Amino acid sequence: MSDLDEVVRRLDALEAIEEIKQLKARYFRFVDEKKHDELEALFTPDADLVTDGISFKSPQEFADTIRDLTGAAPSVHHGHMPEIQITGPDTASGIWAMEDLLTFPAGEGAPDGHRGYGQYREGYKKVDGSWLIDSLVLTRFRVDPLDNWVADD
Amino acid sequence: MSDLDEVVRRLDALEAIEEIKQLKARYFRFVDEKKHDELEALFTPDADLVTDGISFKSPQEFADTIRDLTGAAPSVHHGHMPEIQITGPDTASGIWAMEDLLTFPAGEGAPDGHRGYGQYREGYKKVDGSWLIDSLVLTRFRVDPLDNWVADD
Amino acid sequence: MSDLDEVVRRLDALEAIEEIKQLKARYFRFVDEKKHDELEALFTPDADLVTDGISFKSPQEFADTIRDLTGAAPSVHHGHMPEIQITGPDTASGIWAMEDLLTFPAGEGAPDGHRGYGQYREGYKKVDGSWLIDSLVLTRFRVDPLDNWVADD
Numbered sequence: 524m525s526d527l528d529e530v531v532r533r534l535d536a537l538e539a540i541e542e543i544k545q546l547k548a549r550y551f552r553f554v555d556e557k558k559h560d561e562l563e564a565l566f567t568p569d570a571d572l573v574t575d576g577i578s579f580k581s582p583q584e585f586a587d588t589i590r591d592l593t594g595a596a597p598s599v600h601h602g603h604m605p606e607i608q609i610t611g612p613d614t615a616s617g618i619w620a621m622e623d624l625l626t627f628p629a630g631e632g633a634p635d636g637h638r639g640y641g642q643y644r645e646g647y648k649k650v651d652g653s654w655l656i657d658s659l660v661l662t663r664f665r666v667d668p669l670d671n672w673v674a675d676d
Numbered sequence: 677m678s679d680l681d682e683v684v685r686r687l688d689a690l691e692a693i694e695e696i697k698q699l700k701a702r703y704f705r706f707v708d709e710k711k712h713d714e715l716e717a718l719f720t721p722d723a724d725l726v727t728d729g730i731s732f733k734s735p736q737e738f739a740d741t742i743r744d745l746t747g748a749a750p751s752v753h754h755g756h757m758p759e760i761q762i763t764g765p766d767t768a769s770g771i772w773a774m775e776d777l778l779t780f781p782a783g784e785g786a787p788d789g790h791r792g793y794g795q796y797r798e799g800y801k802k803v804d805g806s807w808l809i810d811s812l813v814l815t816r817f818r819v820d821p822l823d824n825w826v827a828d829d
Numbered sequence: 830m831s832d833l834d835e836v837v838r839r840l841d842a843l844e845a846i847e848e849i850k851q852l853k854a855r856y857f858r859f860v861d862e863k864k865h866d867e868l869e870a871l872f873t874p875d876a877d878l879v880t881d882g883i884s885f886k887s888p889q890e891f892a893d894t895i896r897d898l899t900g901a902a903p904s905v906h907h908g909h910m911p912e913i914q915i916t917g918p919d920t921a922s923g924i925w926a927m928e929d930l931l932t933f934p935a936g937e938g939a940p941d942g943h944r945g946y947g948q949y950r951e952g953y954k955k956v957d958g959s960w961l962i963d964s965l966v967l968t969r970f971r972v973d974p975l976d977n978w979v980a981d982d
Contacts, residue, residue, distance in 0.1 A: 526837075527683070527833065530833070534690075538686065541690065548758065548759045551773065552795075597818040599775070601756040602756070603857075603907040604850075604853070604908055605854065606855065606858075607851075618854070664861070680832055683836055684836065687836060697910075698911075705924065705926065752928070752946040752971060754910060777946070
């Protein structure tokens with residue numbers, strides 16, 4: 524391999540890491556901006572999705588669940604301190620710290636909201652030139668209760 | 677364009693993204709370290725600045741307002757999950773998630789502090805080799821009240 | 830220096846910045862995953878470690894103190910907005926914003942937990958090809974009290 528080929532290989536890896544960070548940034552942003560169709564499109568169609576031990580059948584079920592549960596209630600989801608590893612030409616893995624503030628509309632039978640702290644372990648796949656989330660396991664290790672959300676008058 | 681030119685172009689873009697992240701890091705740090713003159717110098721002189729619908733005439737007015745409102749009260753401002761796009765040789769755009777904890781000194785007529793959550797949408801310009809903030813729109817979408825700050829005895 | 834040498838020098842710097850970010854990501858993760866031996870191994874053996882004015886004799890004392898104080902209580906430590914500067918072929922400096930949520934097991938004489946906000950100022954050294962933390966000064970500038978932790982039944 525020439526010196527220039529080696530340089531290009533290293534550049535490819537750095538660019539891939541940045542692209543995956545921005546992929547995950549859109550993930551959090553689309554959840555909180557309530558862009559659920561755009562959220563669904565960030566995953567491979569057969570992505571494995573597990574949050575706190577609950578598995579989802581598809582990215583669509585994942586996005587629909589978030590849409591149905593949160594409604595108009597504002598939510599906050601932030602990722603921190605990524606550890607992205609490029610594991611092949613079109614594959615990568617990542618670990619992220621997570622903090623979220625998840626409330627649900629008040630009402631009979633409304634689930635409890637929380638401020639939560641946890642960790643994502645993920646796999647990524649490059650498909651047609653774009654990085655997508657291919658697997659996601661979210662584990663929260665601290666959850667503090669939060670009041671349900673009531674719309675302003 | 678030679679292969680090496682292409683490599684340099686890609687390197688330039690990655691370096692610009694890192695420089696803009698560090699520009700925004702100084703922005704948050706200078707706010708919380710109360711370095712208001714240094715804060716002002718992070719903007720182009722005619723930068724457009726809007727926070728929650730309030731426009732500022734200049735970076736100086738923006739920095740002075742923060743200085744006057746917060747006084748000695750400690751504040752916390754963090755940005756998360758940047759999406760930086762290089763849009764030209766000397767221009768870029770960015771989206772950041774934001775969390776802040778803003779208190780004001782207790783006293784008659786003191787404004788209410790908050791823990792807030794929102795989003796920055798920004799434009800950047802490279803001037804004389806340094807990236808500066810050329811436009812800033814901050815929109816908070818959740819604000820929880822926080823007690824005013826009282827100095828320790 | 831040839832154009833390619835210059836490109837390699839710039840690539841080295843960008844890679845070092847990413848490696849140091851991942852070093853600090855492991856630091857936070859190992860604290861919260863309670864991997865105290867792995868935490869200790871992130872430092873040079875004679876690293877200078879100071880948190881809120883308290884000096885530690887060694888990385889081992891630092892890791893042991895965290896292990897002893899927190900026990901099984903969940904903790905949360907996140908870093909934000911890094912400013913990493915490469916200062917030599919094997920040296921670098923960094924500034925990080927910090928937020929932590931530190932609780933201790935309830936019991937007689939238990940120290941007070943807190944939600945804290947502060948800043949790290951650090952030095953890094955590359956040893957045998959790996960970046961390590963060579964100095965760490967953590968200063969918290971706001972600390973809000975938090976209840977002690979009680980294990981679930």
